[in-house]
Amino acid sequence: xxxxxxxxxxxxxxxxxxxxxxxxxxxxxxxxxxxxxxxxxxxxxxxxxxxxxxxxxxxxxxxxxxxxxxxxxxxxxxxxxxxxxxxxxxxxxxxxxxxxxxxxxxxxxxxxxxxxxx
Amino acid sequence: xxxxxxxxxxxxxxxxxxxxxxxxxxxxxxxxxxxxxxxxxxxxxxxxxxxxxxxxxxxxxxxxxxxxxxxxxxxxxxxxxxxxxxxxxxxxxxxxxxxxxxxxxxx
Numbered sequence: 001x002x003x004x005x006x007x008x009x010x011x012x013x014x015x016x017x018x019x020x021x022x023x024x025x026x027x028x029x030x031x032x033x034x035x036x037x038x039x040x041x042x043x044x045x046x047x048x049x050x051x052x053x054x055x056x057x058x059x060x061x062x063x064x065x066x067x068x069x070x071x072x073x074x075x076x077x078x079x080x081x082x083x084x085x086x087x088x089x090x091x092x093x094x095x096x097x098x099x100x101x102x103x104x105x106x107x108x109x110x111x112x113x114x115x116x117x118x
Numbered sequence: 119x120x121x122x123x124x125x126x127x128x129x130x131x132x133x134x135x136x137x138x139x140x141x142x143x144x145x146x147x148x149x150x151x152x153x154x155x156x157x158x159x160x161x162x163x164x165x166x167x168x169x170x171x172x173x174x175x176x177x178x179x180x181x182x183x184x185x186x187x188x189x190x191x192x193x194x195x196x197x198x199x200x201x202x203x204x205x206x207x208x209x210x211x212x213x214x215x216x217x218x219x220x221x222x223x224x225x
Contacts, residue, residue, distance in 0.1 A: 047214040061213045095161055104209035105152040109161035
């Protein structure tokens, strides 16, 4: 069964840090580009970051550049998002998703983990 | 950044009805357009990529069309499980951006 499971969310004060994890199973994680996408309460979807299947290329949205860092450990089938200098406006549900190769679309999604900055 | 604008934002509809959602890009994106369905409290579900290619397992009542700046998602005969919010997303140029969403609700 193909599955992505996020963890690491919670309540943090402004200026604090959190590290989100996304554990993959049932898919060829080491061959998959990966994304983080978030959704603020009652709002739409916002792409945050992408990492190539082998970790050699990363890209971050301007809204989080310099504060958030995407990384991966293919030996553990796990994707990470290190979030520093958190702001109230970072409050959202954070989803990880696989990249549809050649299309930069979000194919398989995790269930999301909630981050509250307050 | 490429801006994606969906219309309408809310779409009252009935079961069995044909439903059409529009998505406009602020510049040409070729056919680099995907569609997602999201139900309350759930993750989005990937429906269509390349403007019209149906993802495996997605019912054939869903269809996509368009190119350049104008795109359409059509549900040929709305089913009860289709009441949800739908998002378009461009994958032509980073940052990958979404439309604001169209909520299909019961009339």
